[in-house]
Amino acid sequence: MAHSYILVSKKQRHDVLYQRLASSLQGQWHLITDKTQLSLEKLTAINPKYIFIPHWSDKIADEITERFACIMFHMTDLPYGRGGSPLQNLIVRGHEDTQLSAFRCNEQLDAGPIYGKLLLSLAGTATEIFNRADLLVGQLIFDIIQHDIEPIPQVGQVTTFTRRLAEQSNITNLDKLSDVYDYIRMLDADGYPNAFLNSGEFILTFTDAVHDEEQVSAQVIFKRNAKQKNETGILQ
Known part of the structure; x- marks a missing residue:
């Protein structure tokens, strides 16, 4: 029986990512773009193996993250750079590249175990960086599904960023x-x-x-x- 997967994002640019995943990876794929759709009732009906979240600004209910493997993507080498505005906070600190981290969402901000990391250049505009990051998100999702990766706890000194105003x-x-x-x-x-x-x-x-x-x-x-x-x- 084929597994079900969900991609969650409010960003229109991730429609392309969704189409690429749905056409290249076996399984039933679903796209959620509105927080009203991200309910325990709806998710239970789909029963996904993974919920992939390349971009989401709203808090995800604990009842969802405890029941399903919700995988988020953060533009720092976690546990360095937990918190808001990672791209901007990295650049103002002089970083020229970073790691894009895929991690399981839990009750603590950006603190869940890591599925994988890929090197990401911070050259160019924010739009160009996000476009490069989306390609890496797709690669990480492919690796997680194809290799059934088990996440490992974060290791290292925790550094937290503050969301920029x-x-x-x-x-x-x-x-x-x-x-x-x-x-x-x-x-x-x-x-x-x-x-x-x-x-x-x-x-x-x-x-x-x-x-x-x-x-x-x-x-x-x-x-x-x-x-x-x-x-x-x-x-x-």
Whole structure:
């Protein structure tokens, strides 16, 4: 009897990953994109061997993680870098590459046993890095299913990252061109607050950065600063 598998993600880019997995690996595949679908009742009806979660921002109920093998993917060499905004936290710390870790979800944040890790370059924009990571996610899923891998406990010193806030995308106080470039590229992806400057009347946001020895060039968008408006909507 063929096993059932579930891919869980709100990101549209993972539709391609789902199609690739469903066409290349035997079994009944299901895609969940909404948290209302991630219920114990629905999962029990499917009875998956594995639930793969390449991206999910909502807490998964303990009753689900205790009953099913929920496998998440984190862009650090766990236990280093548990927590939020791993890509950005790695780049601001000067990392040029990382490990993409596949681990079983449990009651502690990013603390479950490891199924496998693959080397991931942090070059390029956030979008480019995520696209490379998706290919590695597919490879890890293939290995886990084909080789029936048993996860092993995390080993090493725990380091925890804090989720970065939108205001930390402000590049006003940066004094190195390399830092300006890193901030722009690490936030250059759908769903992320782009690097910005506040000129008072305008907010300038930056994407598509290119860095050479003497300058950083980028695409810039000017928007009216909503905080400069009074109650009538007129800029002060």
